[in-house]
Amino acid sequence: MTFLLAHLGPTGTYAESAAIAWATHLKHQTQEEVCLLPCASIAQTLRMAAEQQVDFAVVPVENSIEGSVTVTLDTLWQLDSLRVQQALVLPISHALLSCAPTLQYVQTVYSHPQALAQCQGWLEKNLPTVQLVPANSTTEALQFLSTDETVAAIASQRAAELYNLPVLVHPINDHPDNCTRFWVLSLKPLSVGSHTSLAFSLPANVPGALVKPLQLFAKRGINLSRIESRPTKRSLGEYVFFIDFESSIAMDSVRSVLEELQNCTETLKVFGSYNISFVDSTKT
Amino acid sequence: MTFLLAHLGPTGTYAESAAIAWATHLKHQTQEEVCLLPCASIAQTLRMAAEQQVDFAVVPVENSIEGSVTVTLDTLWQLDSLRVQQALVLPISHALLSCAPTLQYVQTVYSHPQALAQCQGWLEKNLPTVQLVPANSTTEALQFLSTDETVAAIASQRAAELYNLPVLVHPINDHPDNCTRFWVLSLKPLSVGSHTSLAFSLPANVPGALVKPLQLFAKRGINLSRIESRPTKRSLGEYVFFIDFESSIAMDSVRSVLEELQNCTETLKVFGSYNISFVDSTKT
Missing domain, CATH: 3.40.190.10 (Periplasmic binding protein-like II)
Known part of the structure; x- marks a missing residue:
């Protein structure tokens, strides 16, 4: 069989470099062929995986200088079916x-x-x-x-x-430590890794609604490595909260938080529990 | 005297509509003339106010569909001298x-x-x-x-x-409730209003460092209306956290949180405590 892997195109983008790194790993693991498919946008890349036209989507989620890639977060919140299998960190040198x-x-x-x-x-x-x-x-x-x-x-x-x-x-980037984090996503079920990412929305017009979810993490000493609000696109001041933390969903404390989060959020989506690997860009 | 007011130009931008609303209010309040100065970028608009070349800067900080205007947050964190005097919410109709x-x-x-x-x-x-x-x-x-x-x-x-x-x-925007929040900033000292915005960085490489600041807000029942991570631009995973909450800095509970925040953050910057007004775009 041949694995199909979608990424933001055209050929020569940083997203393609990340996709090549994942393709190399996949070939090595499975001894199968891997075919790369450049897409016109990040939203299209993700939809290709959600609609089973490809096996994996590789998309940027965060840059160390410019912050979140918001279209990735917004599209994943809407799609609801893709799970993060792996994070890849790629050094960026312009x-x-x-x-x-x-x-x-x-x-x-x-x-x-x-x-x-x-x-x-x-x-x-x-x-x-x-x-x-x-x-x-x-x-x-x-x-x-x-x-x-x-x-x-x-x-x-x-x-x-x-x-x-x-x-x-070359190089001309202002910060030498410039790198971008990519997610490899697929329709496969949740895996178990060292990092977990999730998102939730809150019941509308309830004062103090964000206090409770944050207290759940705080009282168990689970450190949030990133927290980000994105608008629900309904009205100003209504948000979806995206959270990353450095703990596996296999931990009892994390499982308890997830159970209790169900009671104080409107919608809760776990994007994945995954490991992070660093890409040697000279080899791609 | 004449007040000078910088905004993102050229003439005809939504930022200019917000600036006109503030200018109208200012004229009414002070009976003085107000002169608008269109600038080439958001960063330049803010620098004009920080360097006392204008009295006020009007910049977009958040859109209800697209989320934060990250260049505004990043520039304010660097400048360190401007305070939010007022928030303006402008309906956007494309x-x-x-x-x-x-x-x-x-x-x-x-x-x-x-x-x-x-x-x-x-x-x-x-x-x-x-x-x-x-x-x-x-x-x-x-x-x-x-x-x-x-x-x-x-x-x-x-x-x-x-x-x-x-x-x-007209209109062609996908969401009818599309609006943008602007901040009016100046070198004047902190005012006291119904909403407060601040940002902090955390000591590097301390696991669990974000738990403590969030606990301070949670234990006093202060609801965060928005929380956003922005990269410090040093390395991936190091953030500045931007927080908005619906309480005035005149409240004792907020003053206590601010004092205790000093002890568990690396750098703490209070951008302002301000009121929000809604702009009738048909009058601008």
């Missing part, structure tokens, strides 16, 4: 790609808004007068580069190799 | 602006990524094959409209009037 002989030629820089934000300091210092143009992915704008010496794009070194484009400067 | 005689002519739609996201369902249903192009603001792309019948942009009805452009369809 390069400035251009056919310009020197920086002085560059007048316009294209990239995904997150990549532009992650290089903001470098751009202000080295290219203070250029026009910054947002694109739908780090690789989308590369098509303009070969014909125009005044244009540059921010993407990975891997994208430069794939599309045969020159790297003018 | 229109499709174009010189095309009918929808069938439209091949490309420009807008700010948040506006494109807020009309995603309408676009998929009514313009399934168009190309969506991100722009830096809802008004930035309007310049292309007058010369090309295949181009449309998503902006406010007010922008259509200001730039003398036809409205093809």
